[in-house]
Amino acid sequence: MFDEDKGLYTIGTVAELIAEHPETLRVWERNDLIRPDRQGYQRKYSNNDIRRLKFIKYLMHEKGLNIAGVKHLTSMYFCWYKQNCKGGANQSSHVPVNESKACWKIEGTYCLIASDKAEMCKSCDMLRNCSIL
Numbered sequence: 001m002f003d004e005d006k007g008l009y010t011i012g013t014v015a016e017l018i019a020e021h022p023e024t025l026r027v028w029e030r031n032d033l034i035r036p037d038r039q040g041y042q043r044k045y046s047n048n049d050i051r052r053l054k055f056i057k058y059l060m061h062e063k064g065l066n067i068a069g070v071k072h073l074t075s076m077y078f079c080w081y082k083q084n085c086k087g088g089a090n091q092s093s094h095v096p097v098n099e100s101k102a103c104w105k106i107e108g109t110y111c112l113i114a115s116d117k118a119e120m121c122k123s124c125d126m127l128r129n130c131s132i133l
Contacts, residue, residue: 007037007044014045018053028056031067033074 015022028034029043033056036043045053059065059073 004047007039007046007049009045009050011036011043011045014050014053017050018057020053020057025053028053028067031071033067033070 009017011022011025015025025034025043029036034049034052036045036049038044056070056074059070060067065073
């Protein structure tokens with residue numbers, strides 16, 4: 001079985017794959033957004049690291065977050081560095097998706113077990129139909 005968390009790729013290869021400068025990846029690492037494996041002094045990125053990097057890039061370039069914003073948001077993802085996450089739910093239907101994949105691995109999903117449950121309140125029928133609010 002292929003290990004998605006095994007460090008295989010060098011920083012140059014990964015930087016080229018995600019169209020970012022290698023120094024950008026180093027900055028993200030220094031800010032604890034990513035934790036690639038090390039073999040001596042050389043960073044080795046896994047397939048899951050590449051998915052994390054793409055998600056970080058999306059948050060920064062598409063959503064306009066800075067490093068502090070990305071760090072705060074990813075800290076709420078229970079599964080950011082944890083293996084065997086329960087997965088996420090589809091944003092449009094709020095239906096759980098593939099439970100074998102973390103939500104940051106599948107575009108258009110949110111975390112089902114995020115530390116901050118406020119984002120999930122929008123999908124709650126009781127809150128939506130509450131007459132007190």
